[in-house]
Amino acid sequence: MKEITIVRTSNPKKKPDYSNLGFGKYYTDHMFLMDYSPDLGWHDPRIVPYGPISLDPAAMVLHYAQTTFEGMKAYRTGDGRTLLFRPWDNFRRLNSSDNRLCIPQIDVDFAVEAVKTLLRVDMDWMPTEVGTSMYIRPFVIATEPHLGVRASNSYLFAIILSPVAAYYPEGMAPVRIYVEDEDVRAVRGGTGEVKAGGNYAATIRAQNKAAEKGYTQVLWLDGVHRKYIEEVGTMNVFFLIDDTVVTPALTGSILPGITRMSCLEMLRSWSIPCEERLISVDEVKTALRNGRIREAFGTGTAAVISPIGHLAFGEETYEINNGSIGPVSQRLYDELTGIQWGRLPDKYGWTTEV
Numbered sequence: 001m002k003e004i005t006i007v008r009t010s011n012p013k014k015k016p017d018y019s020n021l022g023f024g025k026y027y028t029d030h031m032f033l034m035d036y037s038p039d040l041g042w043h044d045p046r047i048v049p050y051g052p053i054s055l056d057p058a059a060m061v062l063h064y065a066q067t068t069f070e071g072m073k074a075y076r077t078g079d080g081r082t083l084l085f086r087p088w089d090n091f092r093r094l095n096s097s098d099n100r101l102c103i104p105q106i107d108v109d110f111a112v113e114a115v116k117t118l119l120r121v122d123m124d125w126m127p128t129e130v131g132t133s134m135y136i137r138p139f140v141i142a143t144e145p146h147l148g149v150r151a152s153n154s155y156l157f158a159i160i161l162s163p164v165a166a167y168y169p170e171g172m173a174p175v176r177i178y179v180e181d182e183d184v185r186a187v188r189g190g191t192g193e194v195k196a197g198g199n200y201a202a203t204i205r206a207q208n209k210a211a212e213k214g215y216t217q218v219l220w221l222d223g224v225h226r227k228y229i230e231e232v233g234t235m236n237v238f239f240l241i242d243d244t245v246v247t248p249a250l251t252g253s254i255l256p257g258i259t260r261m262s263c264l265e266m267l268r269s270w271s272i273p274c275e276e277r278l279i280s281v282d283e284v285k286t287a288l289r290n291g292r293i294r295e296a297f298g299t300g301t302a303a304v305i306s307p308i309g310h311l312a313f314g315e316e317t318y319e320i321n322n323g324s325i326g327p328v329s330q331r332l333y334d335e336l337t338g339i340q341w342g343r344l345p346d347k348y349g350w351t352t353e354v
């Protein structure tokens with residue numbers, strides 16, 4: 001494995017108020033960087049003081065959004081260990097995103113080692129308050145100055161760390177979701193099933209519209225028929241319909257979430273029936289009217305398990321489970337976070353110690 005050089009900051013920053021972290025507002029003292037060039041491949045892995053990155057104004061990422069990212073978390077356990085949750089899966093997904101955007105592949109084991117080394121350097125930033133964790137944001141950007149549309153020849157792979165609390169200001173309180181019927185997020189064959197930066201830029205307008213109406217996030221419909229449920233804002237979505245948990249199948253425009261996959265594994269291990277399939281808006285509306293949707297929730301690294309208390313289709317709004325968290329969502333949350341924070345045995349082998 002390549003050796004990671006470490007240059008420590010001579011000017012450590014003041015730590016934030018750990019009881020009021022919010023999400024993605026603070027960054028630690030160091031960052032990991034590694035360059036790519038066609039002759040050297042990925043080279044010069046290094047940990048350096050956190051700070052601005054210098055880019056040529058013609059760098060291709062700035063014009064054509066050739067960039068991918070990941071989101072994962074490290075957790076401090078009660079007995080003082082630091083655990084990462086399924087980091088290999090995140091870097092495998094980064095490689096799948098990079099493949100879609102013609103960015104060179106990264107060695108998954110090396111990337112996990114880079115995260116662990118960076119966490120060790122910034123261990124004094126690790127939050128310990130209940131419900132907090134270290135959010136890890138690896139990303140790749142195209143750095144070559146060039147205005148023709150083609151793949152860049154040079155890239156930067158970076159990892160930054162941000163101590164965080166809950167993603168939504170609501171915390172574990174159920175969120176209000178607006179079903180978006182104008183903008184679409186993705187179509188099959190596009191980039192919806194990978195973590196490309198541009199995917200998220202295209203969602204902001206609908207998110208603003210939902211926020212103006214008093215909703216936390218939007219629920220996206222498929223881009224072709226505008227009929228099937230895809231995902232919610234930054235999360236995958238699940239419904240408990242009667243006794244079966246249903247989530248949209250990965251049809252090519254939905255992000256294959258690591259938390260989504262973990263929830264399905266937990267549900268199956270509890271013998272709760274689960275279906276990955278197409279779910280139409282009409283099916284959801286009818287089931288809501290008939291009182292058959294007992295719970296709905298979103299899943300994601302940042303959002304964890306986020307119960308959905310209200311769903312709005314234009315002026316038509318529905319309350320789910322009296323606007324409160326239901327037993328299946330709660331059980332998933334307890335088991336998942338129990339494993340992540342080391343309170344429960346990791347019978348699935350999902351965590352790795354830093």
Ligand code: COI
Nearest residue numbers: 071072234300301302303
């Ligand atoms: C994550 O859950 O880690 C994500 O990548 C969502 C992010 C856009 C906040």
